Amino acid sequence: MKKLINRPEDVVKEALQGMSAAHPDLIRVSFEPNYIVRADAPVRGKVGVLSGGGSGHEPMHGGFVGAGMLDAACPGAVFTSPTPDQMLEATKAINGGVGVLYIVKNYTGDILNFEMAADLARGEGIEVEMVITNDDVAVKDSLYTAGRRGVGVTVLAEKITGAAAEQRRALKEVAAVCRRVNANGRSMGMALTSCTVPHAGKPTFELPEDEMEIGIGIHGEPGRERVKLKSAAEITEMLATPILADLPFKAGDEVLAFVNGMGGTPLIELYIVYNELAKILAGQGIKITRNLIGSYITSLEMAGCSITLLRLDDELTRLWDAPVRAPGLRW
Amino acid sequence: MKKLINRPEDVVKEALQGMSAAHPDLIRVSFEPNYIVRADAPVRGKVGVLSGGGSGHEPMHGGFVGAGMLDAACPGAVFTSPTPDQMLEATKAINGGVGVLYIVKNYTGDILNFEMAADLARGEGIEVEMVITNDDVAVKDSLYTAGRRGVGVTVLAEKITGAAAEQRRALKEVAAVCRRVNANGRSMGMALTSCTVPHAGKPTFELPEDEMEIGIGIHGEPGRERVKLKSAAEITEMLATPILADLPFKAGDEVLAFVNGMGGTPLIELYIVYNELAKILAGQGIKITRNLIGSYITSLEMAGCSITLLRLDDELTRLWDAPVRAPGLRW
Numbered sequence: 145m146k147k148l149i150n151r152p153e154d155v156v157k158e159a160l161q162g163m164s165a166a167h168p169d170l171i172r173v174s175f176e177p178n179y180i181v182r183a184d185a186p187v188r189g190k191v192g193v194l195s196g197g198g199s200g201h202e203p204m205h206g207g208f209v210g211a212g213m214l215d216a217a218c219p220g221a222v223f224t225s226p227t228p229d230q231m232l233e234a235t236k237a238i239n240g241g242v243g244v245l246y247i248v249k250n251y252t253g254d255i256l257n258f259e260m261a262a263d264l265a266r267g268e269g270i271e272v273e274m275v276i277t278n279d280d281v282a283v284k285d286s287l288y289t290a291g292r293r294g295v296g297v298t299v300l301a302e303k304i305t306g307a308a309a310e311q312r313r314a315l316k317e318v319a320a321v322c323r324r325v326n327a328n329g330r331s332m333g334m335a336l337t338s339c340t341v342p343h344a345g346k347p348t349f350e351l352p353e354d355e356m357e358i359g360i361g362i363h364g365e366p367g368r369e370r371v372k373l374k375s376a377a378e379i380t381e382m383l384a385t386p387i388l389a390d391l392p393f394k395a396g397d398e399v400l401a402f403v404n405g406m407g408g409t410p411l412i413e414l415y416i417v418y419n420e421l422a423k424i425l426a427g428q429g430i431k432i433t434r435n436l437i438g439s440y441i442t443s444l445e446m447a448g449c450s451i452t453l454l455r456l457d458d459e460l461t462r463l464w465d466a467p468v469r470a471p472g473l474r475w
Numbered sequence: 476m477k478k479l480i481n482r483p484e485d486v487v488k489e490a491l492q493g494m495s496a497a498h499p500d501l502i503r504v505s506f507e508p509n510y511i512v513r514a515d516a517p518v519r520g521k522v523g524v525l526s527g528g529g530s531g532h533e534p535m536h537g538g539f540v541g542a543g544m545l546d547a548a549c550p551g552a553v554f555t556s557p558t559p560d561q562m563l564e565a566t567k568a569i570n571g572g573v574g575v576l577y578i579v580k581n582y583t584g585d586i587l588n589f590e591m592a593a594d595l596a597r598g599e600g601i602e603v604e605m606v607i608t609n610d611d612v613a614v615k616d617s618l619y620t621a622g623r624r625g626v627g628v629t630v631l632a633e634k635i636t637g638a639a640a641e642q643r644r645a646l647k648e649v650a651a652v653c654r655r656v657n658a659n660g661r662s663m664g665m666a667l668t669s670c671t672v673p674h675a676g677k678p679t680f681e682l683p684e685d686e687m688e689i690g691i692g693i694h695g696e697p698g699r700e701r702v703k704l705k706s707a708a709e710i711t712e713m714l715a716t717p718i719l720a721d722l723p724f725k726a727g728d729e730v731l732a733f734v735n736g737m738g739g740t741p742l743i744e745l746y747i748v749y750n751e752l753a754k755i756l757a758g759q760g761i762k763i764t765r766n767l768i769g770s771y772i773t774s775l776e777m778a779g780c781s782i783t784l785l786r787l788d789d790e791l792t793r794l795w796d797a798p799v800r801a802p803g804l805r806w
Contacts, residue, residue, distance in 0.1 A: 203742055408739040
């Protein structure tokens with residue numbers, strides 16, 4: 145296992161220490177229980193937006209904490225749900241008096257724990273709403289999921305929802321915006337290589353040198369099929385076609401096109417995929433009005449990419465364009 | 476070779492097409508010869524800042540073109556210098572009438588070609604200055620270099636120099652700022668894995684599963700030594716110690732600490748390295764007043780990292796903090 149780490153059991157703690165040391169202007173990090181809140185939390189009169197999940201997907205979610213996006217993130221162990229006590233403490237730390245929204249990727253463990261945290265928070269008088277993202281068209285049910293997995297749209301939902309909360313909208317309205325993002329977004333990913341969970345010390349799966357996995361999950365869980373390695377044009381088509389057919393996206397739609405790296409794929413390849421995606425969408429009369437290209441929801445050092453398309457309207461576009469400042473986004 | 480590409484010979488062209496499609500608000504891309512200029516080039520009365528080099532180091536340099544940083548970037552083939560005709564055309568495209576500065580990493584091919592381009596541009600009446608970065612303390616001479624290689628400080632120099640040019644300073648002053656950044660910056664890198672040049676189709680070098688290379692160059696050229704894999708704490712120490720001793724950095728210095736990923740290393744590991752670096756510097760009484768953590772000067776999909784320290788003063792800090800908007804930096 146080749147990683148820039150010390151002891152596997154210290155990976156999450158030390159990465160959080162690094163974030164804490166690097167970004168005191170943007171965030172505060174608490175340890176045991178582990179959570180990150182924006183530096184000025186709680187913001188009175190503002191809905192708090194909280195997300196979380198297993199670590200190993202950086203910069204999601206901790207890198208998205210900051211003005212204009214998340215108020216808090218709860219990082220679990222690598223690929224492991226955070227616990228209700230983390231979530232409860234983070235909820236209290238960002239409670240501005242008008243409720244807290246949980247954005248939860250659809251994984252069984254995450255949902256159980258977030259539901260428990262919501263109950264505990266309500267017991268302490270904090271209003272909580274929860275929105276589940278489930279944008280991955282690759283599989284209906286999966287290793288860790290009843291229903292579709294929550295993947296790339298989560299990044300976009302956190303940005304747009306954070307902007308809505310920043311406008312001091314009410315909890316139910318902020319939750320409605322988040323649900324609208326999820327309803328209008330679809331994703332699919334692929335892997336060229338496996339990743340290695342530090343505790344495990346060996347690759348999660350084996351993928352021969354001439355094969356790739358289409359429809360992979362962000363924890364290395366199986367996708368739709370293993371096939372021979374193909375060109376970027378063919379791979380992009382294999383991801384875009386099921387995404388486009390599912391919503392469905394139609395000629396005349398305006399979309400945000402998000403080409404995401406899985407952690408070990410360099411930017412030069414993501415631009416090649418974006419180039420293919422732009423051609424496919426142009427061919428169908430779908431207009432890309434916003435885009436995001438980079439590694440934002442990752443699977444440790446996995447090589448591969450995912451594509452997310454989000455159908456935009458004027459309101460979602462304005463919220464996307466609103467100012468944001470968070471460690472995972474800034475220069 | 477597992478890459479998200481089509482034909483190896485089309486990698487650079489198609490990545491540029493992707494950038495062109497994605498960022499028309501920020502940049503314009505020209506093909507044959509290939510170069511990228513900021514969308515509003517030329518800016519009258521402003522020194523143009525131009526850089527370039529082989530492709531495969533993205534987002535450097537093309538991702539740094541935009542208001543507040545580079546006016547132009549010339550991408551060569553992967554790990555191959557751009558040609559003088561590219562540089563000349565880019566120079567003319569950004570000529571605002573008060574001269575153009577070339578920022579050149581110290582590699583023999585790049586320097587020869589940039590010098591030729593400078594002569595050609597001067598022949599057309601454009602004043603040109605050239606600053607060479609050579610911040611890599613790992614080796615004195617190298618496979619492609621007489622003297623030290625130019626690496627991570629180039630990223631910082633392009634940002635700070637771009638800010639100085641934006642203030643409408645004269646060419647000689649802008650060049651002086653750039654030289655000051657180079658003089659006050661030192662870097663060193665390491666690799667856990669090789670990268671694979673698309674044309675070559677196989678890894679540039681072989682590195683056993685339990686070894687790493689210390690002092691690696693950004694083209695996979697050899698470093699100081701191959702040693703058994705060590706912990707992040709030990710690796711950070713092995714990089715920081717020669718950097719600190721070289722300038723030398725001293726107690727009381729204020730520095731920008733830049734932890735850079737080589738392309739295939741995920742952010743979670745870079746924060747662990749940053750955490751170690753912060754401890755080392757604190758132990759020596761050196762204060763980190765700015766930082767940058769992410770993959771900005773890469774070597775395709777190589778796993779590994781580099782550390783750059785830049786001694787700051789008030790002026791360099793102000794220029795670092797100045798606004799910038801470029802495709803490789805923005806959300």
